[in-house]
Amino acid sequence: MRCIFCKNDSSKSRSVEHIIPESLGNTTSILPKGVVCDACNNYFARKVEKPFLEAPALMSLRFHQAIPNKRSLIPPISGMLSPGFPVTAYRYTKRPFVGMIDVPSDAVEHIFQNDGGRLILPIGGQPPSDKIISRFLAKAAVETMAQRLLDTSGGIDYIVDRPELDPIRDHARRGNIPDWPHHSRRIYDMNETWIDEFGSEVQMVHESDILQTAWGEYFFVLAIFGLELVINYGGSEIEGYRRWLLENNGDSPLHIGKNKVNSRLRRATS
Incomplete structure (x- = not known):
C-alpha cells in the first residue's frame, strides 16, 4: 500500500486518518490505516489542522457549539466581565452553557461590591489564513x-x-x-x-x-x-x-x- 499524498510505502503505518478532524465533530469519515501514512498524518495534524482549528474564529465556533476535542474537552475562550476585567470561560460537554469562569482577584471584589457584572464572550473572530x-x-x-x-x-x-x-x-x-x-x-x-x-x-x-x-x-x-x-x-x-x-x-x-x-x-x- 502507498500513501495517497507522498506515495511512499505505507503498509506499516498505524494511524487512521480523520478526513474532517475529530475536533469538528467527525467520528465517522475516517480512512483506514495506510491510506495516509503516519508521517503525512502527523504533518497534517501539526501544520494544517492545528492552525486551522486554533484560529480565533474556529475556537469561538467550537466553544459556542460545544464541540469537544479528542480528549472530550471544549476549548476555552477569552472574554470580558464588565466593566473591563479579562476572563477565561470554560464549557463542559454535559452542561448547557458556561461551566466555569476564571476571573482576576480585583474582578471578584468588584462583583461583590456591585452585585455582579456582565459577561461578554466573543462570537466569531479572525479566521484561518x-x-x-x-x-x-x-x-x-x-x-x-x-x-x-x-x-x-x-x-x-x-x-x-x-x-x-x-x-x-x-x-x-x-x-x-x-x-x-x-x-x-x-x-x-x-x-x-x-x-x-x-x-x-x-x-x-x-x-x-x-x-x-x-x-x-x-x-x-x-x-x-x-x-x-x-x-x-x-x-x-x-x-x-x-x-x-x-x-x-x-x-x-x-x-x-x-x-x-x-x-x-x-x-x-x-
Missing part, C-alpha cells in the same frame, strides 16, 4: 475521493497514480502553490436546526460532497456549521464554481438533486 483554509480543503478533498474508492479494486492505487491529482496533493502536503483560491459563503445560519427521520432536532456540524460540472471540472464542497467552502480539484482557479452557481440559482450542491436537504433532514423552521 486563506492559505491554511485552502490546504485544509485540499487535504480533505483528496481524502474524500480516496474514501469513495476504498471498496473499489485498485481504487487507492488509482488515486496515487493520477498525475492530475499531483498539484492538489502537493498543495495539501507541502503548500508549494502560493495562491490556490477557494470559494467561501454562508448557506445557512450556524445555529440552524433540522428535523431528522426520527423527529428530533439536530444541527448539521459538517457535510461534504464532490461536484462534477457539465464542463468536466471537479470541486470539493464542504460546509462547517453552514459555512460552505469549495476548492477545485484540477487547478488553482474557482471561476468554474461561480459559473455553476449562476446556472443553479445560487443553490448549494450540498442541498439540491441527490443531496436535497441531505435526503433525510428538513429545516426545523420550514
